[in-house]
Amino acid sequence: MRSAIESILLCLLAGVYGCACPQSLGERVDDIARQAALLHAYQRPDVQQVVFQTVIRWGERGISLTEIVKAAPEGGFSVVGLSDIGKTLYAVRVDRDGKGQVVSKSLPFSNQWLLDGPVAELLLPWNGPDETCPLHRLPNGTWALVCQAKRDVRMFIFGEAGQWIEFRRFSGCRLLSRTSLEWDGGPVPKVMRVDNPGNQYRVVRERVSSQ
Amino acid sequence: MARLYRLWTDFAPRALGLGVILLSVISVMAGGRADGAGASKEPADSPQQSPLLRLLRESRAPYHTFATRFVQRKHMAILDVDLESEGMIFFRRPGLIRYEILAPVRSLMLYDGRRVRCYAFSEGAWKPLNNPAATAIGQVLRQIGRWIQGDFDADRKMFEIDVVPAENGGGCIRLTPRSEALTRYIQRVEIYVEKTPDYQVTRVAIRESDVDVTDMLFRQELRNQPIPDGTFSAPEASSACQALFPRQNPPDPNQAEKPES
Numbered sequence: 001m002r003s004a005i006e007s008i009l010l011c012l013l014a015g016v017y018g019c020a021c022p023q024s025l026g027e028r029v030d031d032i033a034r035q036a037a038l039l040h041a042y043q044r045p046d047v048q049q050v051v052f053q054t055v056i057r058w059g060e061r062g063i064s065l066t067e068i069v070k071a072a073p074e075g076g077f078s079v080v081g082l083s084d085i086g087k088t089l090y091a092v093r094v095d096r097d098g099k100g101q102v103v104s105k106s107l108p109f110s111n112q113w114l115l116d117g118p119v120a121e122l123l124l125p126w127n128g129p130d131e132t133c134p135l136h137r138l139p140n141g142t143w144a145l146v147c148q149a150k151r152d153v154r155m156f157i158f159g160e161a162g163q164w165i166e167f168r169r170f171s172g173c174r175l176l177s178r179t180s181l182e183w184d185g186g187p188v189p190k191v192m193r194v195d196n197p198g199n200q201y202r203v204v205r206e207r208v209s210s211q
Numbered sequence: 212m213a214r215l216y217r218l219w220t221d222f223a224p225r226a227l228g229l230g231v232i233l234l235s236v237i238s239v240m241a242g243g244r245a246d247g248a249g250a251s252k253e254p255a256d257s258p259q260q261s262p263l264l265r266l267l268r269e270s271r272a273p274y275h276t277f278a279t280r281f282v283q284r285k286h287m288a289i290l291d292v293d294l295e296s297e298g299m300i301f302f303r304r305p306g307l308i309r310y311e312i313l314a315p316v317r318s319l320m321l322y323d324g325r326r327v328r329c330y331a332f333s334e335g336a337w338k339p340l341n342n343p344a345a346t347a348i349g350q351v352l353r354q355i356g357r358w359i360q361g362d363f364d365a366d367r368k369m370f371e372i373d374v375v376p377a378e379n380g381g382g383c384i385r386l387t388p389r390s391e392a393l394t395r396y397i398q399r400v401e402i403y404v405e406k407t408p409d410y411q412v413t414r415v416a417i418r419e420s421d422v423d424v425t426d427m428l429f430r431q432e433l434r435n436q437p438i439p440d441g442t443f444s445a446p447e448a449s450s451a452c453q454a455l456f457p458r459q460n461p462p463d464p465n466q467a468e469k470p471e472s
Contacts, residue, residue: 049292053316055333055340062340064331066316070290078289084318084329085310086296086417086425087396091289103289106396191334204333208315 024170025146025155026138035135038145041162042128045187047071051208052122052192054081058201065089067122067205072096077126079119092119098127117177117199124167124179125188129156152176174198186210261374263382263404268361270410277302279432280456288422299452304360306353307443309452319446322349330446337446361410369393370400380406431456 052067066082075096081089091103092115100115107114120127133147138157147154157166167179176198182191188210194203278301285294296316301309308322317332327349329342342348357365363372363384370386377383384402388394396419403414411432417425439451 049290051315053331053333055331055338057340060341061343062331062338063342063344064316064318064329064333064340066294066296068290068294070292080287080290082285082294084312084316084320084331086283086285088287088419088423091287093289206333 024168024173024175025153026136026144028146029135029137031135034143035131035145037162038135038143038156038158038164039129039131041158042156042164043187044128045125045210047187047210050188050210052205053208054122054203054205056118056201056203058199066208069122069126077123079122081118090114090119094119094123113199117196117201118203121177121179121192121194121196121203122205124192125181128164129154171198261376263374263376263410264361264363264384266406267404267410267412268363271361274434275304276435276438277432278436278438278452278455279429281427281429283425283427285425286423299456301438301442301452303438303443309442309448311449311452313449313453319449320348321443321446322353323443324353325349332446377405381410 049068049070052069053064054067055062055064064084066084068080068082070078070080072078072093077094079090079092079094081091083089087106088104089107090105092100093103094100100119102111102114105111105114129145129147133145133154133156136144136146136155138144142157142159144155144157147156151171153170155168155170156164157168159165163183165181167177167181169176169178177194177196179195180193181189182193184190186207188207190207192203192205194201194205196202278299280297280299283296283298285296286292287294296312297314298310298312300311301307306322306324308320310320310322312318319330319332319337321328321330327342327345329340329345329348330337331340332338357363369389371389373385373387375383375385381404384404386400386402388397388399398418398420401416401418402412403416404410404412411429413429415427415429417427419425433455436455439448439455441448442452
């Protein structure tokens, strides 16, 4: 009992990152060449506008919508979600520093929920890893770049071919969301499948067009 | 999870705002074209006295089924672009409806007179969706059924209806939500009617705000044509439904120019 309490206190003292869930984050490896190769494999999309067909499911319920991401000339994005019949479900501006502002919303969720959840997941291809993210080797032998962002941990997992195939976001030991990415050579993934156990919903986003 | 469910359940009544857009679809079936610029400057008729509403209803009376294709253009100020989608609507009296978006994103709503079934074409197949707003959408689709038949009387509780006659015999039916809550979602719906020679609706403008406008243009209306099996019950009937419309379209007056928003 005493040992367990000591472990918890140690974790709290050391910080959750890198302590609470070492098995989830894998082992940190100092391999500058490999890290550089993975960073090089990630290309931030250079597109003006992308349209996704999106299906969100929670429990047995679900809705479909169209999501549009448009790059702003000054940096940042405009993001819009439309219902099947054209009703604006949400409209959001994200500035070049990543700060989001909800312009309009006809959904019964808070602005923060919308920005931190569906909108952040939609913009994932534009928010990939950078050189501050150390290299980790996961137990299954794959490689990941693991970034600390405020209190969250962002893990970018790369497949054997060196392509970014998965993203995981943790809060301490807790998995907030997991996104798998399916590529077809386009600038943004062909399909993004999100499992958000934190908010208990799943999303499938299929790229319809990009220009 | 429970919170999410509760929020969406609460949200369902708000879907009436979304349903208002569907309401406009009604007009789809009315077909035809009315030039907004051609609307006269006369004072709007009261709906009870408007010959246009009566003529529209009478012109629809002989037909048992309607099918039409539509193009929807949505101008969104935040994106500074017009978003365009295409779809088709099928209606059979007394109230069966198939509302399908074909591009760029495929989705479908089927109404059998009692309930709505929603589908999304995702990952290569039609997937049923248990849409939390289905009840509200069903109510709206029921209204749509009435409107398709040219019956606007039943909806006066929700909308203030006025009619602006046009010189060409058509005109514009304007629907303004009576409820302030609904006005937050939809400011006004304008249904443009033309006499060609029957009375038809060819354009619906849905004004969500002063700057965000959705325009629906209807074309290729088919009346009393045989409707493919499964149109009102099976997503898989999509191909047969599309095949009903001629591939080589004659020049469509609705496509001649972009409508003013």
